[in-house]
Amino acid sequence: MERLLESALQGVLQRVVVKGALEVTTASGRTLHVGSAPPGPAPVAVRITCPAAERGIILDPELKLGEAYMDGTLVVERGSIADFLDLVMSQPCAVNPTAPAKLFYLLRRVSRRVVQFNPRGRSQRNVAHHYDIDGRLYSLFLDHDRQYSCAYFEHEGQSLDDAQLAKKRHIAAKLVLDRKDMSVLDIGSGWGGLGLYLAEQAGAKVSGVTLSKEQLALARTRAAERGLSERVSFELRDYRDVEGPFDRIVSVGMFEHVGVDHFGAFFRKARSLLKEDGVMLLHAIGRSDPPGVTNPFIARYIFPGGYIPALSEVLPQIEKAGLVVTDIELLRLHYAETLKAWRQRFLARWEEAVRLTDERFCRMWEFYLAASEMGFRHQGLNVFQIQLARRQEAVPLTRAYLEMAEERLRKAEAAARTPLRLAGE
Template sequence: MERLLQRVLSRIVRRGSLIITFASGQALTFGDGTGTPLAVRFTTKEWQRRLALDPEMELGEAYMEGGLVVEQGDIAELLALLMSQVGYQVPSIAAKSLMKLRFMGRRLAQFNPRERAQRNVAHHYDLDGRLYSLFLDADRQYSCAYFEHEGQSLDDAQLAKKRHIAAKLLFDRPELDVLDIGCGWGGMGLYLADNAGANVTGVTLSQEQHGIASARAQERGLSERARFLLQDYRDTPGPFDRIVSVGMFEHVGIGHYDEYFTRVAELLKDDGVALIHSIGRSEGPGITNPWIAKYIFPGGYIPALSEVLPAIERAGLLVTDIEILRLHYAETLKAWRERFLAHEEEIERLYDARFVRMFEFYLASSEMAFRHQGMMIFQVQLAKREGVVPLTRTYIPEAEATLRKMENRNRIGLRLAGE
């Protein structure tokens, strides 16, 4: 089996320099010798066998469980080397067969009725609240930031993201009723209530997020304009002038796209505007990485636009704008990973060393997927009839300028994450 793994690695690693010490003690170098050498070690032959047969699942498990130890460099550098290989192919017949089976079963894996959707959300978002405070920005934005220029801080880039989305939602008058589907810890809803004068209803399936969002609204004196409900969007009554959803669509599941956009159409007023912000894949339909599906986001799937747009059309909605954000999420994830590792000892006390390795692998692999494997963010603006959205996009920077003035007027002191 060691020879099989060596053949697998020789097919994958064509560039760079990767030194692998096998459980037998034999050390081999893979790649063309360029770049800074990385070195890893397998602790048992069993982990070598598992990785050779199913690398998509077992690389993450091996790192989590200590079966693969990075001795020179770190896991992010290892993943960057592996995921950036030109012409990467699934390395074995067994791995190819597993991928085909997973693609065939993806609709079942993504079947998310109400009860299952709530369990899936709790798996990731109802973790100890202190964890997220240690690596997110001060507003707990757990989605892609919008970096307006190189070197912009994470807090400023997350504020820019909220401003950019608000501008696209066209708050041309106060007191608009807004539905925030998947409201997280309330940051987007509170921003719209505070700076756009909106009346916001935010819905989430996470008890942890619901409690924090409601408490934040009360602390900031916004409870009358921003209310947060522990509720499935499918059960929320409407209608609304504006609908926004940031980082929730990835949890819908491909079999529920028609249901999702039909419900958005039902909840949106005839002159309303909706904005869906989601991770997407540039290279066509695929499957959820099995390790991510098992340990991080059960029931989740990152869609290609070719899978999303037909459902929008069938729901009778008009696409009025699409924007693709490419490396913004890579930079966001890098900032999260650096903050996470800066608090590694605190997080290990909250959980354990295995959890730290699991979460580090999740952040690093996600970052490299955006850098090297065609992941991106799409923001799709929707309406029900023509003439609701201006003819040109000049309204976006104009609205952002107005929102900046409101932010300065309403600004509260930012705190460092973890304080």
């Protein structure tokens, strides 16, 4: 039986790994060599510690590979889990699964609308699963403003904090905040960083809504500490229950939690909340490939109810809602670099993370960050920013306004910084 299992595992590995090389030690102690080792460092080496993990990886690798690493039955002996996933997910056959894996995919495709059905109560439970955990965990790897979405790297080598600031500036520019005291609805306001930025630097009046109690508490505290409670309000509220109208709407990293059956309702609600000359900016993860399913490991352990849509699923719903698409930008590899920075920061503070949670949780989180990064590098994930309006005249005719707006915001940021002073001054 062991020989049959090892033979099946080797067949799968040989089919997948055609570039680079991999060493896999099976539960019986036999080492399998697949691929061809190029000149340079020794290939990535992993060990599977039990037959059950081997069977799971053969039959349903999208789910069982992550579970094996999380449970410690897949051990990386040379390299890191990121190196392993970089190797495997960059292969030409990585998107051409085996027959059992195809069956699991088809079953998930059939059931995806049930899994992504997100009425109000279920949406809040799904959000709580990921966001209402010990907030100190996020402080270990996010930037100082706790931006938990794709950063915007303006140049190579830019720090995560500066790239996240650039993201907020880029979004603010696209919102065309050309008057003071414009009303802005922030759908999925998180820890409040974007809303506070729009109030401080662009002079907006912001209403933020979230379904996370932990995020809400911190966002309100931050607004009070910065004396912005009268300009920025945060509420525990589903976007479907918000009343308008607003000059502007922004939503960053929330649309992935809406669910494919709710896309139409989302955009119809957005249109009803926008004033006639209103503008909306939607920032969300998308896929370059046709519609698919959520990775089962991510769906079970990280973002239940979540889904990364294709533009072909999103644009028709925008059209049906009566909104006009005025600009689309794909950020592509920006999220891969963001996730790399998060992963490196998380690993640097591993011991603190273990004290807050446990080893199994930390391995799960490391796998999530590494697999997500490689998804953006190799498997067609990207981030789209879609600018929307009720009337096409609401947005300037050319993109020149973006550069000018970002320059104004840079000056506002510089003016808002408190200068350093020596003691006694």
